[in-house]
Amino acid sequence: MIYPIVAYGDPVLKKKASPIDKDFEGLSQLIEDMYETMENAHGVGLAAPQIGKAIRIFIVDASPFAEEGEPDYEVLKDFKKTFINAQIIEEVGEPWAFNEGCLSIPEIREDVFRKPKVTIRYFDENFNEFNETFEGLPARIIQHEYDHIEGILFTDRLSTLRKRLLKGKLSNISKGKIVADYRMRFPLK
Numbered sequence: 001m002i003y004p005i006v007a008y009g010d011p012v013l014k015k016k017a018s019p020i021d022k023d024f025e026g027l028s029q030l031i032e033d034m035y036e037t038m039e040n041a042h043g044v045g046l047a048a049p050q051i052g053k054a055i056r057i058f059i060v061d062a063s064p065f066a067e068e069g070e071p072d073y074e075v076l077k078d079f080k081k082t083f084i085n086a087q088i089i090e091e092v093g094e095p096w097a098f099n100e101g102c103l104s105i106p107e108i109r110e111d112v113f114r115k116p117k118v119t120i121r122y123f124d125e126n127f128n129e130f131n132e133t134f135e136g137l138p139a140r141i142i143q144h145e146y147d148h149i150e151g152i153l154f155t156d157r158l159s160t161l162r163k164r165l166l167k168g169k170l171s172n173i174s175k176g177k178i179v180a181d182y183r184m185r186f187p188l189k
Contacts, residue, residue: 001029003037003051004183005035008105008153009174011187012049015032017056017149022127024055031082031125034059038092041182043103045141047148050104052185056085060144072136079138086122088146091129098140101152106180108169112157114143 006012036044038059047058059082068074095113118139121131134142144154155163155170172178176189
């Protein structure tokens with residue numbers, strides 16, 4: 001099932017998500033549906049709040065970033081993971097800028113500074129526990145999606161001036177005055 005993506009302005013996107021347990025009803029189907037929804041929207045990550053569920057699940061698939069010959073090609077081409085009840089343990093390194101976008105905030109892309117290395121503890125779809133360190137684009141995708149389960153959007157990481165300049169565009173997104181090539185749910189439409 002393909003879910004509509006929740007648009008900017010919906011309160012679920014600003015809420016800190018709740019952990020789940022391994023007996024969460026319909027977990028396998030939910031994860032399958034999240035991957036289908038993400039792929040349909042041509043995303044590289046999707047968090048449960050983006051489909052209206054305030055639970056601590058996010059998925060990533062960095063393969064769209066993988067281009068042969070690129071330095072991270074080998075890592076990115078097979079980087080597909082499910083993160084449940086994730087907790088970032090550490091973020092290290094000199095912050096670097098990357099032009100980020102978000103399925104919940106279509107038509108807006110901005111440079112966001114994040115640290116290049118992240119250590120995260122999480123459970124996979126089978127509730128096996130992992131404590132792993134990621135670097136580069138995988139780390140950035142994880143940090144972006146992790147922010148979603150913490151109630152943080154990439155626009156929250158922008159300067160006050162940039163946020164002010166984007167205010168009208170963000171308002172239009174909330175009202176559904178945009179064009180997206182995937183189904184969305186708008187809070188003010």
